[in-house]
Amino acid sequence: MTYEIEIGRAKRGVRAYSLDDVAVVPTRRTRDPQDVSVNWQIDAYQFSSPIIGAPMDSVMSPAMAISLGRFGGLGVLNLEGLWTRYEDPEPVLEEIASLESKVEDDRTLGEHVNPAVTARLQELYQAPIQAELITSRLAEIRDAGVTVAGSLTPQRTQEYYRTVIDAGVDIFVIRGTTVSAEHVSQNQEPLNLKQFIYELDVPVIVGGAAGYTPALHLMRTGAAGVLVGFGGGATATTRRALGIHAPMATAISDVAAARRDYLDESGGRYVHVIADGGLGTSGDIVKAIAMGADAVMLGSALARAEEAPGRGWHWGVEAHHDNSPRGDRVRVGTVGPLEEVLLGPSRHTNGTSNLIGALRRAMATTGYSDLKEFQRVDVVVSPYEAG
Numbered sequence: 001m002t003y004e005i006e007i008g009r010a011k012r013g014v015r016a017y018s019l020d021d022v023a024v025v026p027t028r029r030t031r032d033p034q035d036v037s038v039n040w041q042i043d044a045y046q047f048s049s050p051i052i053g054a055p056m057d058s059v060m061s062p063a064m065a066i067s068l069g070r071f072g073g074l075g076v077l078n079l080e081g082l083w084t085r086y087e088d089p090e091p092v093l094e095e096i097a098s099l100e101s102k103v104e105d106d107r108t109l110g111e112h113v114n115p116a117v118t119a120r121l122q123e124l125y126q127a128p129i130q131a132e133l134i135t136s137r138l139a140e141i142r143d144a145g146v147t148v149a150g151s152l153t154p155q156r157t158q159e160y161y162r163t164v165i166d167a168g169v170d171i172f173v174i175r176g177t178t179v180s181a182e183h184v185s186q187n188q189e190p191l192n193l194k195q196f197i198y199e200l201d202v203p204v205i206v207g208g209a210a211g212y213t214p215a216l217h218l219m220r221t222g223a224a225g226v227l228v229g230f231g232g233g234a235t236a237t238t239r240r241a242l243g244i245h246a247p248m249a250t251a252i253s254d255v256a257a258a259r260r261d262y263l264d265e266s267g268g269r270y271v272h273v274i275a276d277g278g279l280g281t282s283g284d285i286v287k288a289i290a291m292g293a294d295a296v297m298l299g300s301a302l303a304r305a306e307e308a309p310g311r312g313w314h315w316g317v318e319a320h321h322d323n324s325p326r327g328d329r330v331r332v333g334t335v336g337p338l339e340e341v342l343l344g345p346s347r348h349t350n351g352t353s354n355l356i357g358a359l360r361r362a363m364a365t366t367g368y369s370d371l372k373e374f375q376r377v378d379v380v381v382s383p384y385e386a387g
Helices: 062-070 090-098 115-124 131-143 154-166 193-199 212-220 238-242 248-265 282-290 338-343 355-366
Strands: 004-008 011-014 022-024 040-042 045-047 051-053 074-078 149-152 171-175 204-209 225-228 272-276 295-298 379-381
Touching: 022 282, 051 062, 062 074, 062 131, 062 338, 074 131, 074 171, 090 115, 131 154, 149 154, 154 171, 154 193, 193 204, 204 212, 204 272, 212 225, 212 248, 225 248, 248 272, 248 282, 282 295, 282 355, 338 355
Parallel strands: 051 074, 051 295, 074 149, 149 171, 171 204, 204 225, 225 272, 272 295
Antiparallel strands: 004 011, 022 379, 040 045
């Protein structure tokens, strides 16, 4: 049961909570962290951790996707990014990392924003997508023997999906700021998600969605997984630009409820809930799974790895939209090699490294042996305090 509060005489709304607003509560039982399983499986594909690399150019290159796959996660390559626009994107990445970050003296811009940086990003991403590069980049990942995943936005899916499927992708991701099962347009033929997914022979992950009803409709299209949130948490300015925002703790819980109800409605079909956006530390990952997520899609947390193509900088597709940019290039720094970021040992006390080790320890401390059990852990609403 949900309770609306009065915002004003003409509008009521449900109170929503961010991950910072909740905390996991230990129970009477504890376990040894080595006895805890963080294995995750979607369709026929098994992973030793519930970590998915976000399809962002500062996070995932073919090499980074291969490394993440070898460490037990799933890397998703952005098939509309620099690796499919440039034969050699390294000089472009170097330029993006070296762009001047000094900003005007205007607090409304935010500390990382420089209009000249946005303009240059828009220029660099005007290079056309090359279908042959989509094929070669995915082939590079496949040749390494890891699960192959690529992402397109809904606007580009119909144009390039056949190239992606022919290249041998294992998991197909349709990711946008928000993706609905029913897109209405008077200007072009919209993507029919249900028909599209039905005709594919690979599992499809779609999103973002941030509420019970839109998530339930996405599940009914046949999606194998639903992304919760709007992605690009550290870089997106969607709340400032569009007034759209979804506090993640409530969003994950609402979509988990849709998963439960769809499981009954469909006679046992399980759709994975994947938290996407605003998961910058190990504590965020712990709380996302506690709220009901099966896996997490990470951007800034992986952009801090030495191997990340962003060179300590992080940006998403929102940052270079051609006419309505709503994202920043932000400095996230570098904490160590990917192995340290994922598996430790950690040299940091702020939750930016040994992400899997921290998840294991949180599960062990609260007495749960696997991810599905951990979704039942007790949580409390707790005002955020540093430390």
